[in-house]
Amino acid sequence: MDDLFQAHAALLEKAVAASRERGFWAAFAENPKAYPEGAASAGKAAFAALKGQPFDLGEEGGQAGEGARVGAEVSPFGPALGITYAARSVDALVAHAERAGEGWAQASVEQRVGVALEILARLNAESFLIAEAVEHTTGQAGPMAFQAGGPHAQDRGLEAVAYAYAEMARVPGAVRWEKPMGRSSIRLDKDFHVVPRGIGLVIGCATFPTWNSYPALFADLVTGNAVIVKPHPAAILPLALTVKIGREVLAAQGFDPDVLQLAPDTVEAPLAKDLATHPAIGLVDFTGSSAFGSWLRETLRDKLVFTEEAGVNTIVIASTGAFAAMCANIAFSLSLYSGQMCTAPQTIFVPAAGIATEEGHKSFDEVAAGIGAAIDALLSDPARAAAVLGAIQNPATLTRIEEARGLGRIVRDSAALQVEGARTATPLLLAVDATDEAAYLEERFGPIAFVVAVKDAQDAIARATRAAREKGAITAALYSTDEAEIAAAIPAYAKAGVALSVNLTGGIYVNQSAAFSDYHVSGANPAGNACMTDSAFVASRFRVVCVRRPAAA
């Protein structure tokens, strides 16, 4: 067994410090040029070689050996992937995890953390291959698939390792307890054992299969829980590659690779409910619909359940000193990955009487038109449009756009890009009244947004924070030139549990969440019952048991 903890100790130390300081820090470079020459083309070639083939999860532990194979992934950019994955039954998955988990629970915290850090390092080295897998399952454009699916996801995984390590490091291994009792003392030797909760189930989503799974996957692993990864049937490959690399590292270090298993399934025969309700599963992490999220929360008593669900992210435009830059910033946020981000804004509140800007007063219609025109400008160049929008992951999103056209006055219509074979759609922007809550207060996932005419700025903030409290929200944006108004709004947003971005212009967007600095999901509104990036996300994944005995004299 290698001393992987020592090998990665400097990285861990920096990650722990970064998670406390929360300034900018990244462990894994987001710039493709920072990677070795040839890595990009090697990733493309590796992806091409995987297509049309049975995926090999490795011989160790027999994940490849049960006969049935599943897999029907189709790239939103066109072709079917033609990759199949070895399936295991729920009982087999659990039995393998239980057996493998015994040794994993006995490993030291440092051994487990070392393995996790090594997995992350190897994932990073495969970022171009993973980017291809993410691109051709989620529909993210290449640059985003690389960043969000590769280094950014790896950073989020590392962040979870850092939190979990910090919590476990607070528990001493062995101590001498000596209580003075007058002239003598009572002395005990105590050993503290970090004990896992059970088997962890991580249920992936179709839009961010790695980014949204890595925090739970790595938090479970380092706290001693065997992990079963159940990918979305439309985005198996990114997690299959992740599990394969994880199993290779585990096996190389003498652990049973079934500590980490893939549970591929199909839309027709889904495994998630049967897995989640199995008594041996102690932890469940889920990203996806509120319907399944609430089913998990209500069904699974006495299990640890962490969810990220739907929400309605809002923007309030009360006033601005940079109208064009604001419109451009909002346009990018609405367009990025065609609005298929849990952090993308959907509902934009604007006073019906218009707003003050550095260009003078702008009417409600002028504000709406300004955002629409900014979207047009952003997407006017076809290459840039393709790079920003990517493709539509799920055909149902196109139907949703079609249906949404009737929900208000069309400020800017959605249209397909002229990209052969790809499923694409530009943002649909609708103007509605404040009373049309049924339209704009329901999550409409994809490139659908509403400009809502409200009474005034105060009304806008009240509606935005109420939407967060009642419908859930991960992000919110506020544009205002009035510092008193901003100061008064902050406690309302804080109480609504939504991260607030104020007066963003330029190259930073409300939908961006930076590892080691921004918390992702607050857990304090219906958009999710937990933050994916804090101590509370990791601290309950293990328990501590003390063994004490009188100390030798």
Added chain:
Amino acid sequence: MDDLFQAHAALLEKAVAASRERGFWAAFAENPKAYPEGAASAGKAAFAALKGQPFDLGEEGGQAGEGARVGAEVSPFGPALGITYAARSVDALVAHAERAGEGWAQASVEQRVGVALEILARLNAESFLIAEAVEHTTGQAGPMAFQAGGPHAQDRGLEAVAYAYAEMARVPGAVRWEKPMGRSSIRLDKDFHVVPRGIGLVIGCATFPTWNSYPALFADLVTGNAVIVKPHPAAILPLALTVKIGREVLAAQGFDPDVLQLAPDTVEAPLAKDLATHPAIGLVDFTGSSAFGSWLRETLRDKLVFTEEAGVNTIVIASTGAFAAMCANIAFSLSLYSGQMCTAPQTIFVPAAGIATEEGHKSFDEVAAGIGAAIDALLSDPARAAAVLGAIQNPATLTRIEEARGLGRIVRDSAALQVEGARTATPLLLAVDATDEAAYLEERFGPIAFVVAVKDAQDAIARATRAAREKGAITAALYSTDEAEIAAAIPAYAKAGVALSVNLTGGIYVNQSAAFSDYHVSGANPAGNACMTDSAFVASRFRVVCVRRPAAA
């Protein structure tokens, strides 16, 4: 507003360090002699003055002003207390908490922690009065009521403050985030807000009203949640005194005292269910029966629920090198507070063929008789017997003893002490077979214990750890002279989530749990869904919301 954080900073620093080092440390002296002369008699006098009177929770916030009064406490040592408490309806309690909670949520972490530390210091100064209140509600003997109800409970409260402060201190207040972007950079100013979960409900128990409530009460308070304390109707006074002191400190610091409210109720008109299910309650902490604990866990979706419930604590006697000392140690553990501790042992597994000791082989009957004789010896002096046993908190426990007599062969019978007016009972010790699981694997709260004849040491350990996994257990003890046997047993106990004490003799007992060192409840078996003394107990009681905006150039 005083700088209470600064005033108590040294204490907090020591507490944080102690919770990490886990060697012996105590903030509050457990020796009554360490307190000012006259404090004990002043406490007695203060208690006497409270009896037969309406309890005054203070004028601030109007806790005294709603008319209805409840209270029917009767000392297990005899007299009715005759104290009544102002009752509030569930809606009134919640409305007051919501109003008061607004300002409390806005207070800084340091302000809240300072208030909590000041409350603890004032509670410590009133330890003798609180001891009287604990003694005459729980039936704990005077010395134990002082220690467990006073300084030990205060230490546990301080420990929760230390954990919560450490977690909140990891969240920076304000940071500059600067991401290099080639020749320029993107700079954001970020503020991180610690946000409470809602209103905390703390449901107290009748045997350890302060010790078992303080961790949750103080964890909720410092993380920004207003707190409603619902005492057991049989033990209101200790928590009424606590709340009164807390309200005085809050009011003196300019906070609405309704941040901390008492919710006294009656057996006939209990408030706990209505309070727990009120939508404004975000956190519920409960110590008590598994029936109500499981009702809470199953009913309260999307609330944070921490429970300590029933369990069956076991002792395995495989062999010993100190037979008499072992028997004396076990006798004390069975007798202390008449077995009415969640940490008291109940079920003692002994090989049917007997055990090896330093006095030679002892048969099963000799081991059982040895424990029985040790109980007799411990209780032979009436004054010592009274000081060890205290009184029986609940008359139902006497019925339980009566019914238990038929469950096995009586090794040592239970009997009342000759103490005028007090409800007392010495331990009942029964011998049973391994097959009599219905007798010994059900929690029989009070001075009832079983010596169970099992196949051998391995069988004993298997049964003890299975009992912990399936029935719950907070403590376990193992006596063995075989180091290999001990080493093999430890992972089984760890997996069962039960704290293990090995070969205890002398002045330390399996039922003792030391603040800042021993974790109390693991959360990893049915005896409770959470540890009351770790990071996981506090980390989810608050959320973090980030507000970010472009930095000024």
